[in-house]
Amino acid sequence: MANVVVIGHSFVKRLDRALKGSWTNLGFHDDPTNIAVSCVGKSGGRLPDVYAREVTDRLRVQIADLVLLQIGGNDLYCARIEDAKDSIVNNFLSIVEWLALGLSVVRIGILQLFYRRSTRHVSVHKYNETVDYVNSALKAKCKTLNSVFSGAIKA
Numbered sequence: 573m574a575n576v577v578v579i580g581h582s583f584v585k586r587l588d589r590a591l592k593g594s595w596t597n598l599g600f601h602d603d604p605t606n607i608a609v610s611c612v613g614k615s616g617g618r619l620p621d622v623y624a625r626e627v628t629d630r631l632r633v634q635i636a637d638l639v640l641l642q643i644g645g646n647d648l649y650c651a652r653i654e655d656a657k658d659s660i661v662n663n664f665l666s667i668v669e670w671l672a673l674g675l676s677v678v679r680i681g682i683l684q685l686f687y688r689r690s691t692r693h694v695s696v697h698k699y700n701e702t703v704d705y706v707n708s709a710l711k712a713k714c715k716t717l718n719s720v721f722s723g724a725i726k727a
Contacts, residue, residue: 575634576609579622580642583686585613610634618647619663623670631675639671642683648702651693657702661709668720682710682722 578584588611612630614621621627622643631639647660664682671677684707687700707723714722 574607574637576607576638576640577631577634577636578609578611578613578640578642579627580611580613580640580683581617581646582613582615584611584617584642585615587611588613608634616646617643619644619660619667622667628675631671631677636675636677638679638681639677640681640683641667644706645685645688645703648685648699648706649688649691649693653694653698653702657705658709660706661713664710665713668717672719678719680720682714682720684723 578587610630612627614624622641641664644660644664647663648656650656668680668682671680685703687703688696690696691699710722714720
């Protein structure tokens with residue numbers, strides 16, 4: 573059986589509740605009875621939360637064949653967005669290394685950061701422009717790494 577773990581912010585937490593028992597709707601091409609999907613989501617989650625005990629314990633107990641990271645948008649949601657964008661890319665790469673080398677995760681996917689329709693600390697335009705920058709930088713970096721992909725999952 574293939575084990576998939578989705579780690580992220582509040583969207584992942586809500587996804588887990590919304591799709592409980594109906595993971596076949598995610599478009600996995602394999603026989604859905606051979607895939608176990610679990611989620612670890614934290615409201616307001618940021619990249620350092622990936623290292624939290626809850627995530628680490630889950631990945632040690634349930635060896636993951638694939639980890640999907642849907643996190644990072646809250647890290648950009650700050651007044652110092654220009655300073656944050658490059659550190660976010662580097663933090664993602666550190667997490668990928670930790671997952672692969674420290675927890676023996678076979679395949680890792682960094683899912684795209686989402687646009688926002690409203691923001692408090694920075695203009696919507698600047699936030700969404702930075703999302704494009706981070707998504708592009710991650711996609712380029714992941715092309716050079718084995719067993720890591722970035723972007724939307726193709727159904």
